[in-house]
Amino acid sequence: MDVVRRNNVTVTGNPDGPVVVLAHGFGCDQNMWRLTVPALAPDHRVVLFDYVGSGRAEPSAFSEERYASLDGYAQDVVEVCQALDLRDAVFVGHSVSAMIGVLAADAAPERIGALVMVAPSPRYIDDDAYRGGFTASDIDELLESLESNYLGWSAAMAPVIMGNADRPELGEELENSFCATDPEMARVFARTTFLSDSRDDLKKVRVPTLVLECNDDVIAPREVGAFVHDAIAGSTLVTLEATGHCPHLSAPAATNAAITEFLAALR
Template identity: 80%
Template sequence: MDILRRNNVTVTGNPQGPAVVLAHGFGCDQNMWRLTVPALERDYRVVLFDYVGAGRSDLSAFSEERYGSLDGYAQDVVEVCDRLDLRDAVFVGHSVSSMIGVLAARRAPERIGALVMIAPSPRYIDDEGYRGGFSKEDIEELLESLDANYLGWSATMAPVIMGNPERPDLGDELKNSFCATDPDMARVFARTTFLSDTRDILQDVRVPTLILECTQDAIAPREVGAYVHDAIRGSTLVTLDATGHCPHLSAPEATNASITEFLRGLR
């Protein structure tokens, strides 16, 4: 199977520049980076893709066995990097993709040389000494609601995830993105995402890492950002003057400024 077609890979920007890979979160696709790409494409080779099951990916490549684990998505990332022969790429992951990036960097350290985590969470369910933002019952209810009525769940949850109620167009965009995702595949990715626990691998991260959090985020509260920062040695934590879980859409100027400053420090 052609990897580039499977993941609907798009390469833009400066072909001679360092590679930056932009990875979308659950229910989204590469179009969610449209406000970030212009800030990068003059100086960087920008790689965008869709996870299998999202956007214009090859849906025939979907396997519940493979994508029932974050490792399956990380393997996709590694295969895309291999296919493009990327070296020391900067992996920018939104939400669950932040953890997918950590897994991919472990698999192929020669391919990924730095990480940018936007609203990351290694575990969504509260645990002893850890606040993920949700109880186990919360997540079970969320997944049951998604299973029962995916479109209804999307309409209800998208504005909550996006935040910024004074800008309903942002919530509508996320809802439309959710609704455009194949429901059966979305259910698998949702369970993979919200039941994941990757806290134990954060201590193994050895590449420069930028963590971006928002002042208010219903999905990844600030305690999570602090946890990730403490767990990754030498990481940088930036609290954006933004609300919601998608600052690359709701506050692109601040998000892009933080990313580009970090990238300049790597050169």
């Protein structure tokens, strides 16, 4: 199957500029980057896509076996980069996509030359001295709720994940995105996301990396941002004056400024 069609790949911006790949998180699609693209497009070639099982990607390409690990999603990224013959692209990954980008950069180092990790978390479950923000029972309950009543879970969790209770339209947008995702495919992506442990993979990162955290994020608390920053040698940590887990929607100006400053330093 043609990869560009499979992953609903969109290419926009300056065709002669450095390449930036924007990768969405769980339950989302490339439309979540609509406030970021205008800040990048004048100077960069911007590539967007949907993971199989999300957005307008080809649903017939979904395989529970392939996407039962983050490596399957990373393979999507590598194949998109190969199909477009991208070299030294900057991979901007939101939430779980930050870790997917780490895996993709390790698998195809010639394709990805830098990482921007937006609200990343290498492990959501607390472990000894590591604080991921959730207990094992928290995650079990979250997944059980998602699997038994996906629409109800979406309505309850979207405002929590988004934060910004004073701007309910943001939570509603995320809920609508969740609800547009096939529940069975979302179940697989959710289990893969919330049960993953990519902490050791962070040590393999050898490219310039920007870690963007929010000052109040229930999904990826600041202890997680500090952990990611400490684990990636030479990385830059920026704490955004933003609430919730989706700063590219809730605080686009601050998010875009941090990303464009990092991109300018690479040139």
